Amino acid sequence: MAKFFIIGAGPGETDLLTVRAARALSRADVVLYDRLVGDDILSLAPKLARKIYVGKGSGEQEIGQAKIFENFVRLSEQDLNVVRLKGGDPMIFGRGVEEWLFLHELGCEVELVPGVSSATGLPAMLGIPLTARGASRGFAVVTGHGLAGAPIEWSKYSSVDTLAILMGVSRRVEIAKELIQLGRNPKELVCFIENGSSQQQKVITSNLEKVASQSVEVKAPAVWIIGNVVAFYEKLHAHVSLSESPKEIFSENILQVSNEQ
Numbered sequence: 001m002a003k004f005f006i007i008g009a010g011p012g013e014t015d016l017l018t019v020r021a022a023r024a025l026s027r028a029d030v031v032l033y034d035r036l037v038g039d040d041i042l043s044l045a046p047k048l049a050r051k052i053y054v055g056k057g058s059g060e061q062e063i064g065q066a067k068i069f070e071n072f073v074r075l076s077e078q079d080l081n082v083v084r085l086k087g088g089d090p091m092i093f094g095r096g097v098e099e100w101l102f103l104h105e106l107g108c109e110v111e112l113v114p115g116v117s118s119a120t121g122l123p124a125m126l127g128i129p130l131t132a133r134g135a136s137r138g139f140a141v142v143t144g145h146g147l148a149g150a151p152i153e154w155s156k157y158s159s160v161d162t163l164a165i166l167m168g169v170s171r172r173v174e175i176a177k178e179l180i181q182l183g184r185n186p187k188e189l190v191c192f193i194e195n196g197s198s199q200q201q202k203v204i205t206s207n208l209e210k211v212a213s214q215s216v217e218v219k220a221p222a223v224w225i226i227g228n229v230v231a232f233y234e235k236l237h238a239h240v241s242l243s244e245s246p247k248e249i250f251s252e253n254i255l256q257v258s259n260e261q
């Protein structure tokens with residue numbers, strides 16, 4: 001029987017891959033890889049390993065998934081190390097658990113190697129914390145795209161301090177309008193991280209109101225952060241003079257940092 005490794009490749013750059021993921025890749029006989037996985041990461045697999053592209057374009061989710069399952073069935077009977085390589089973390093909008101369940105039904109051994117998710121890793125690298133003492137007590141990672149186009153119930157998430165929205169670029173105008181209607185401050189800062197962790201990375205900061213009025217251009221793939229924590233990015237990239245103490249920097253900005261522990 002084959003052994004399967006469901007691996008998170010991280011958000012882009014090779015050195016954001018975990019050591020465990022690199023080790024499993026280096027022993028792979030077959031690699032089934034997704035659209036957002038770069039060539040540098042694939043090159044960590046042995047030259048002779050079979051590399052099979054199983055990425056899904058928009059609108060081909062279900063056909064694509066059926067093909068992945070067909071590959072699983074075909075490979076499962078052979079004595080192979082099979083790596084299923086996914087962008088980010090396999091358990092964050094990665095269908096990792098569906099694939100694990102399918103392999104479990106086939107009777108295969110499965111090891112899941114987590115990856116750095118774009119939802120947390122990309123903002124972190126820019127200095128945007130999803131939680132910060134006094135500024136954000138919690139966050140939600142939400143899809144901008146319901147199953148088969150079903151609407152997202154934004155009322156469930158609208159009052160969470162920080163929102164990280166994936167797959168939300170094409171619906172950003174409607175989402176921003178809805179969040180404002182549900183009571184979020186129209187002036188609240190937002191940040192889109194487009195093609196994060198790559199040569200093409202672009203960071204766009206704005207506010208909810210401008211997104212709602214269609215004046216913010218963004219291309220997919222992008223992670224969209226909504227919340228006061230975006231102000232940290234603006235501070236960190238504003239070349240603040242070293243003579244200002246961190247306390248002064250905090251006290252005059254919109255973060256309303258309290259003495260909360």
Ligand SMILES: C[S@@+](CC[C@H](N)C(=O)[O-])C[C@H]1O[C@@H](n2cnc3c(N)ncnc32)[C@H](O)[C@@H]1O
Nearest residue numbers: 088089092094117118166167195196221222223
């Ligand atoms: C199907 S989800 C997969 C998420 C992935 N499992 C993760 O943990 O990052 C794809 C979405 O993740 C986000 N994404 C993934 N990689 C990205 C990157 N390098 N730059 C910007 N957004 C990215 C985008 O919102 C994209 O539409």
